[in-house]
Amino acid sequence: MKLVSWNVNGLRACLGKGFLDFVAQEDPDVICLQETKMQPEQADFELPGYSRFWNSADKKGYSGTAVFTRQKPLSVVCDFGSEEHRHEGRVITAEYPAFYLVCCYTPNSQDGLKRLPYRMQWEDDLRDYLCQLDAVKPVVYCGDLNVAHEEIDIKNPKSNRQNPGFSDAERAKMTDLLSSGFVDTFRRLNPDTTGAYSWWSYRFHARENNAGWRIDYFIVSERLFKYVSDSKILADVTGSDHCPVELLLQA
Numbered sequence: 001m002k003l004v005s006w007n008v009n010g011l012r013a014c015l016g017k018g019f020l021d022f023v024a025q026e027d028p029d030v031i032c033l034q035e036t037k038m039q040p041e042q043a044d045f046e047l048p049g050y051s052r053f054w055n056s057a058d059k060k061g062y063s064g065t066a067v068f069t070r071q072k073p074l075s076v077v078c079d080f081g082s083e084e085h086r087h088e089g090r091v092i093t094a095e096y097p098a099f100y101l102v103c104c105y106t107p108n109s110q111d112g113l114k115r116l117p118y119r120m121q122w123e124d125d126l127r128d129y130l131c132q133l134d135a136v137k138p139v140v141y142c143g144d145l146n147v148a149h150e151e152i153d154i155k156n157p158k159s160n161r162q163n164p165g166f167s168d169a170e171r172a173k174m175t176d177l178l179s180s181g182f183v184d185t186f187r188r189l190n191p192d193t194t195g196a197y198s199w200w201s202y203r204f205h206a207r208e209n210n211a212g213w214r215i216d217y218f219i220v221s222e223r224l225f226k227y228v229s230d231s232k233i234l235a236d237v238t239g240s241d242h243c244p245v246e247l248l249l250q251a
Contacts, residue, residue, distance in 0.1 A: 001249040002026070004234075005103065005216060007034040007144040007199070007242035011066070012043050017239035020045065026234075028246070029070050032092075034105035034144045036064035055079065057089035064089040065103050065143070071096065081125045084118075091126075093133070099224060100133045104143035109164040116169060123173035131180055138221035140249075141182065144199075144242060145217050149174045149184065152194055153214040165215060177219070185218045185231035185247060198233050199242045207241075218247040 004026060008014035011033060023031065031050070038061070040054045050068040055078040057063040067076070073094035079086040080093070094101045104126070109116045133139050147170045151157035160166045178184060190196065197212025206212060218231050230248040237243050 001030070001251065002028045003030045003032065003101070003140065003142065003218070003247045003249065004028040004244050005032040005034070005142040005144075005218065005246075006244035007105065007216060007240060009035050009240040009242060010037040012038055014239045015043060015045055019239055020047070022237055022239065022244070023047065026244075026246070030094075030101065031066075031068040032101070032103035032142050033066040033068075034064075034103070036066050036089075037061050038064060053078075053092055053094065055089040055092045058087045062088070063105060065092050065105050067092050067094050067101070067103050069094065073101075080129045085122065085125065099138045099140050099221075100136075102130065102133070102139060102141045102143075104141065104145065106144065106146040108146050109167065109170065111164065113162075113164060113167060116167065120169060120173065123170075123176075127173075127177050127180060130177070130182070134181060134221050138224035139182070140221075140224070140247065141219040142217060142245070142247070144215060145174070146215055147171060147174050148213045148215055149178075149187075152192075153187075153197075155195075155197065155211040155213070165213065181222050182219050183222055183225045185220055185225065185228050186214075186233065186245070188225065189228070189231050196233050197235070198245055202241055216242055216245045218245060220247075224249075 053067045055065045075095045077093045090105045092103045109119045148154040198216035200207035200212040227250045232246040234244045
């Protein structure tokens with residue numbers, strides 16, 4: 001089973017930059033999208049063979065997630081937890097026979113870390129949610145998680161320390177999650193690989209110079225990891241300031 005996750009930074013824009021060609025070439029079983037920035041009716045495009053599930057933010061043109069899947073899930077749930085987490089279209093959970101798939105676009109802590117208190121609450125609540133799912137069946141958790149976990153996951157760790165996405169607090173929450181029975185699949189398979197990033201600023205020729213951050217993940221329950229045959233970063237794919245990441249699961 002091939003799963004792809006991609007922050008498209010506006011699906012309508014990405015459709016004009018080769019999104020459908022990418023899907024045709026990769027032919028994934030499941031596509032998880034973040035930052036769709038749209039309502040479902042705002043773009044008309046052909047994607048034969050896929051069921052489409054959307055979670056759009058209340059605020060137009062903001063945030064949003066989607067899951068396109070060849071195998072129809074047993075159930076699909078949008079959002080999670082308390083009311084404060086249910087207005088920005090950030091989570092879709094699709095249940096399959098062997099696992100739960102959670103597509104997530106984690107809130108950014110914003111300049112000056114002004115949204116960090118909310119981000120900390122989000123992290124605790126989402127970890128509890130993932131653990132509740134994991135008690136029923138294994139979990140595949142993917143998306144733009146808006147944190148570079150370790151120094152190896154960012155080009156310039158010293159100058160970025162305490163910036164949004166690389167604050168000590170955010171990194172510690174990722175450590176907490178991975179200590180709760182979950183595996184960062186790419187890093188487990190590639191413990192020493194440097195220069196592996198999934199997001200680059202549009203400024204300062206960052207992508208050209210590979211001055212990036214690894215903030216897009218496939219994380220799985222520890223007991224599911226034995227079925228992971230590969231976890232990739234598709235850094236050559238353009239169309240967004242993020243590139244897609246891919247997980248291959250054995251049947």
